[in-house]
Structure formats: C-alpha cells, structure tokens
Amino acid sequence: MSAKQSNFVQRNHYTSEGSIKRVERSIRQNLHSALLLFSIAALLTVSLVYSFLPDTLPSKQLHNAISFSTLEAGRAKCEAIQTRQKKGVNSPSKDRSYNPRAEPTQEPILLKNAVVWDGQGQVLEDVDVYIENGIIRQVEKDIQVDGNKRVKVIDVAGHIVSPGLVDMHSHIGVDGWPRYTSSIDANEMPNPITPYVRILDGFNPSDKAIRIVASGGITSVLALPGSANVIGGEAYAFKLRPRSTVSNEDMLVQANNTEDTEWRWMKMACGENPKRIYGSLLHMQPSTRLGMAYMLRKELTKAQALMRQQDDWCHNAQHGRVDAVFPEDMDLESLVALLRGQVLLNIHCYETYDIEALIRHSLEFNFTISAFHHALDAYRIPEILRRAMNNITIATFADNWGYTKETYQSIPEAPRILYEAGIPLALKSDHPVLNSQRLMFEAAKTTHYGLPPQEAFRAVTSAPADAMGLGHRIGSLKVGYDADIVIWDREPVALAAVPLQVFVDGVPLFDERPIKPVENTRPAIKKHSVQTVPKRMDRARSFMLKNAGISFLNGTLVKGPLDLIVENGSITCTGSRCVSTHVLEYDLQGGYILPGFVGVGSSLGLIEMTFEPMTGDGNAPAVRNDNPKDLIRAVDGIKLGTQQLEAAYNGGILSVITAPMSKNIVIGVSAAFKTHAESLLYKGALLSKAVALHMQIGHEFKSDSFPTVSSQINYIRQLLGDNMANDNYYGQAARGEIPTIITAHNKDEIASLIALKQQDLPKARIVIHGGTESYLVAQFLKEADIPVVLSPVLCTPINFDSVHCLTGAPLTNGTAAHVLHKHGVKVAVGIPDNSYSRNLIWDAGWLAASSPSSAEFDDGVISQEDSIRFITTNVQEIYGLETAVDPNEFVVYSGNPLDMTSRLMLISTNEGLHLL
C-alpha cells in the first residue's frame, strides 16, 4: 500500500477532522434530496446494473460514512471495470464504414492501377483502391465510381500502394527536433518508478519531426516514455497528421473513438539504462538488475493489493456493505489497469536474462507483455518467450548494435531467425535514436539478411499495429481499414524507396505531383548463383574471376562481361581477353568488382562499445594547450582484431582513417590502417601514421576552455597561423602538406571556416566534415576548393546547428550531397557511428538511387559511379591517400550493390582471396 493510500485509510477511520467529516455534514444537510435522488437512481439505474441489490440498501447505506455521490462514483468505477472486461479485443470488419477521425470535407479518392502490398503478406497486381470517409471501401480491379459523386481519381501508374507504416517505438513529440533541452520530456526523473506519467501531457503536436517522419510513409506511431525508468509511464498512439486545432488529443489514433475497445499502453525498461542512470550517475536505487526487479515487484505487489481491495469493494457495494470510499491511488492506477488486462505493455530489454526476468514477473503477477523492444538477444530464447501467457512481439532494430554490452553480441540475422521461429516480429526506430523517417530502410536491410520482403514489410505495418491492439484499423491495406496509405516511388524494400504521396484518414499530406509510370528503378533481380565459391579458392593469391558484370577498379567503370586475373596478389589483367593458366577460376555470373571502401569519420579501432570505456582508447578532455608536442596521434591508440572492425570489413571497408576521440577543439592526428590487419606491425597494415589534422567546432564542443564558437574558430586561426613556418603537424596543416579536417554542421560556422581559409590560411587544405548545412554555401565551398565529407549523409534537424538539413523527397528536391555535387564540390561519405559502418555502401548508394531527376538537377545527377567514388577515390584524394591504398585490393558483390539483396561474396587483399 502506498503512503497516500494508508494516509487515506487513517483519515477515514481515526480522524474526526477532514474531508470525511465534511462529506458527512453535507449528507445531513441534503438528506432529503439525497434520499429522493438515491431512491430514484437505485430504482432506475443502479438496480439495472446490480440487479441483485437488496431493497434495504438506501437506508442502510446512509448510516455509513460516505455520501451517496461518493458511493455512486465508486459504483461507476466498478461498472467501468466490468464493461471494459466484457468488451475484449477489437477485430477487423469489412463492413466498417466509420473512421472516427475522418475529415468531413475530404473528397473520396480512387487510386487507379496500383500494385497493392497489403501489409499482411499479400501482393495484389493491378487493382484500384477506393477511399471514402477516411475508410478503405474497395480494393479490386476496375472500380467504377458513381458518376454523380465528386471523386478524385489518381492514376498511380503501376506504383506500389500500401498501408502507412506503423512505428511502435518512437519518442517523437516528447524528444523533438531540434532537440532543445527545454523540450525533452521523455524521462520523468529522478524516480525510477513512474507508472503515473503520461506522454500525452508532453507531446508537442508542432514537433518539426512529425512532417518529416510522415514523409517517409510513417502514418502512426506509438510515442513512448524513455528508458531511464524501470516503469516509464503511459504511451500513446498518434497519427502523424497534425490538426488545425493544434490539439495533440486530436492526433490520437483513438480520437473520437466510441465504438472500439480503448487501449492504453505502458513502457517499462530493464537492463543497462536504469542501472547506469540511477546507480552510476545518480547513486540511487536501482544500481543492479537485482534492485530493478525488486522495485518493480514491490510496485506490482502494491497494485495487486489495491486491485483486490477494489474488487472487494465492488463486490461489497453490490451487497450494500461498503462504508468507505472506492479504494484508489493515482500512483498505482495505471498498474492496476495493467493487471486488469487493459494496458498493452512495452518493455525495453536486450539481454536474454533481462527478458527472462520480466517474463518471470509477468507470470508471478498475472499480466501480459505485449512487446519486448530492442531485444537484440531475443532470437536466442524462443523457448523462454513461449513461457509467457501470450505471443510476445519482438520489436527490434534491423541492424543497430554495438554501443553497449547488451547490444554487443547481436547479429543482423536476428529478425530472420525470430521470424523462422514463429515469433511475431516488428521493426521500429526508437526515434530520434534512429530517424523514424527511414523506418522503411530499416525493414529493407533485414531483407539483405534473409527476411522475406513481405515479412519485412509486415514488420513495419500490420505486426506493430497488432502489437498495439490497433491491428483492426491500421497497418493493413484492406477493406474496412483506416485510409492511411502510401504510394511508393519504387518497391518499398528497395534502396532509397520513398513515398510519392502519403494519406492519413484519406487526407493527402503532401503536394500533388504528376506520377510517372513506374520505371524499373530496382536493378533486375538477379538469380544469385546457387553454387558457392569453391573452398579451395580461400586464401588463394593467384586466381581468375570470370564474367563480372561491372568493374569499378581505378575509379573508372568498365561494363562487363569481363574477367580478372590476380597473380601473387597483384591484378595482372582485366578485360575480355585475359588468358589464364590457373586452375583456380570462378564464374561471377555478373557480380560487381569494386575497390575496397575507405571508412572515414568513425572511431573504428579506438573503441568497441561507447558505453564501456574499458573497451576504448579514452576521450581527451577539452583543454587549451598550444604545445605541438602534446598533439595526440590516433596511431598510438589503435587496437585491431575487434568485432567493430570485423563488421566494417564484412561491409567491404578494407581501410579506415580514424582520428583520436576527443572533446577538444583540436582532436589530433588521424591514422589510416587496414581493417583486417591483426597488428599494426605487420607489413602493409598501417597505411599512414599521420593522415590529417582534425579539429571540431560548434555548440557540442563548447567547454570551459572554449566557451564560444567564435573562440573555437579564433583558436584554429591562431594555432595554424602561429605555426605556419614550424616543423610540426600544425605547420604541415597550415602549409597544406596534410589536410585539415574540421567538423562543422552549421552554414554560418562553415562560412566562417571558408573565410578563415581565404583570409588567413590560403594554403591549408581545409575539409568540412559533417556538413549538414554545407549545401547552403556550396558555391563558396567550390570557389575555395573545400571538399565536404558528409556525415551522416542523410541528415536530420536534430540539433539547432542543423535545422536547415535537407531531408529528401518528397519534402525536398534531393539532399545536401545532390546540391554540393551539382556545384562541383568534391564530396565523400563518412561513417557517423562505428556500428553503422557495414551500411556504408547503402549510405552512398542511396544518393545515386535517389538523385532527383528534375530539370534543376540535370547537370548534377549523382550516378552510381559517383556514389562509389564518394567512399573510395574521393576519400583518398581528400585525405591525400591516393598512393597509400593498395590498388590490388578489391571486393566482389554477387550483383549490383545497390540492390539490397546482393551480398558481398569475396574480398581480395594482399593476404589472398577471402570467401565470405
């Protein structure tokens, strides 16, 4: 029993003062009217509901200590509990003709010539979709509409039409863009048990993210509290269509709902987050998983006791035996609702034993868990998941990993394994951790690791909708569902798929554009060879590869079919006339030969798990120190043979350029090395021990030593200027002997750096790294010959210094890369986070796949070759590594790497051929 609860009981029984007394007084004063009212009510209403109420109830009741209205209020609660219990779950209905959120002024819409992906695994070729009153009314061939009706007809010309996506793990609205400290409302701290807080009370319906995320085809989200607290509070399901009322309640999926069972949602968390935040940072309980379980069970024990008191009260009220107020406690209300089965519980957990603990608690206290979120290790424990009372959905990441211990042992095949084990699977963003706008890309990635495309699509549509208890209204394109619909520019699981148009409740969200007939934007799906590369070719240093589709060695694209011969680790022939005497040859069947990618901008080699400092070199603090001898070199801290480097290597990254980790303006000097080397001492492992001087400016790097951005820029000016003639790294950078890489995102800060180069450091080879808003000064970057390493390549306006981020179609024509490229600025694509390294080819390829075709971009189209240059030759040129990277090393994809089902099959390095 909580403190509040016991106080109340005390007042009730032992105090002559206070509210109970006042209630008694008021009862006496209003005795006559109360009696009258009570009799009528008892006869007309109460007796209907509690038909076995004894006749003597009124007079008997009035001798007790509560008023009639208090009694009635309690009875109403008992009734609500019963009614809710009876309603049960919602089921879909073809006859549904009422969408409580429909917009009365919206005209009906007929989508002609669609290929429908229904979100439940079905594909319907060449059908029409008719939408009226916010409901999907018909999905069939050749729908004819009543000529008298005003219907808007849109010919979708063979494009795929699908339900809007459902992101069941988002912090949109409570952790908004830009991320002002004043508007982050996701974790109510410092109390680890807050079941009583509600997202609705902090959801900003004007969050800039809402429209951007909707532009990715996401139409509904479950906005959850954060994961700092063991019990985080109540979540709410919103549709991403802001209303003219600017009301967040009007954005609720269940707004205006009168027919369906209303669901509530709750968030809990286990594992490292509560431990770190309470134990390590705040020195509070819980500091261990043990404490976490205790606190949770203790709270559930209180809720269980309260629920039983309530049930007793309701039972007694039926028999006229109550003499106290209906027992309630605001702090426990939502937990009691959970125990009553009215709340869908969503729990953030990663490790197997964390998941197991929560299932144990659910059996002990008799509640169900709707979904485990993140749950990167869930694929290892299908048997434990089956111990639960219901089918628990695993709402996981596609391939996000490696930042903590609990995410370190995960594998990207997990979604496929879960699917094969029959575990309901959802994919989600954790926005803004991942940008929810790109949820479809997350699903697409799982197809690369073997999840069937329709299952990947289900995991972002009907599966999360079902787990949210809303699977009868959203997440499927079927008759009777809400008209939340996306028209895709290409197959949704293809790289760079984006909506042409998005409808919510039948209302279009974006400007109407002419829809061109579907082109085959996705490279024809190649039948990948069933035969595998013979084992005996593993480690071979002399061999022949035949019948490649494309070769992109040396920065030029050669179309196949062509052959390639490697002798003793060196490429000795490429083309159609290579003759080999080798026994070891393999037919690539159109595979693509590409140079190894060069990864820049990450901390690969310096840290394994960001949240486990023991696994890294450490972070240099921000201190003003002009002594060139104290400049840090990454080469002194590199560790090889790590899982992060292995993942990068398996993503085709054969070399990386890594700068030290630092909070300082001067970061230090980067090193270039091979991702597959075992030690820097091996010949060829270290490509360069001093690649470039790295600096960083902006809000993020303000410190006691550099409290302003202006002081940061001035420091760079002084440091390089003063060392112009000296023989140290500052001098080398000032004279342009090594590049100076400066991380900056804001257009004006970048403008200051352009001015710095032009006025003070004309010889310095300044490079902008980051560069979210660099496109706004593209022509000046070109004039000053300053390249840009975009990182991340697909930006978000998460910070104030990046608010002008170009978020891409359908909201903007292209992205920063497209504008920079059009202006002739040399572009490279960086790795914003170690764990994203294996996606580098897709990050770069996205730019080619999404290059705008409008007249505005005629001379700026990014080709596939360009996109590969962004992660190979352009990086080498920008960082001055043209000769350091071994031209004999290459990677082979089974098909076009921009086709997400192609896989990296071979890597050839100086150690020989590696079969993947």
Ligand SMILES: *[C@@H]1O[C@H](CO)[C@@H](O)[C@H](O)[C@H]1NC(C)=O
């Ligand atoms: C609820 O229904 C009323 C009456 O039809 C309508 O005016 C209002 O816009 C609806 N609210 C929402 C959120 O759809």
Ligand SMILES: *[C@@H]1O[C@H](CO)[C@@H](O)[C@H](O)[C@H]1NC(C)=O
């Ligand atoms: C468990 O909870 C459900 C409601 O969610 C209820 O119907 C059932 O009776 C409970 N079982 C026990 C043993 O309390």
Ligand SMILES: *[C@@H]1O[C@H](CO)[C@@H](O)[C@H](O)[C@H]1NC(C)=O
């Ligand atoms: C879980 O899902 C399976 C397969 O869909 C179904 O057969 C089973 O009844 C479900 N179990 C529960 C408890 O809902």
Ligand SMILES: *[C@@H]1O[C@H](CO)[C@@H](O)[C@H](O)[C@H]1NC(C)=O
């Ligand atoms: C790459 O270019 C170099 C020099 O331009 C040339 O010698 C070599 O044959 C080329 N290699 C391939 C695979 O095209």
Ligand SMILES: *[C@@H]1O[C@H](CO)[C@@H](O)[C@H](O)[C@H]1NC(C)=O
């Ligand atoms: C390959 O290199 C080894 C030594 O590195 C040498 O002994 C051998 O003759 C070379 N073979 C060919 C075919 O060039």
Ligand SMILES: *[C@@H]1O[C@H](CO)[C@@H](O)[C@H](O)[C@H]1NC(C)=O
């Ligand atoms: C995109 O380009 C088209 C055609 O060039 C133009 O009409 C449209 O206004 C542009 N849109 C944006 C958001 O800049």
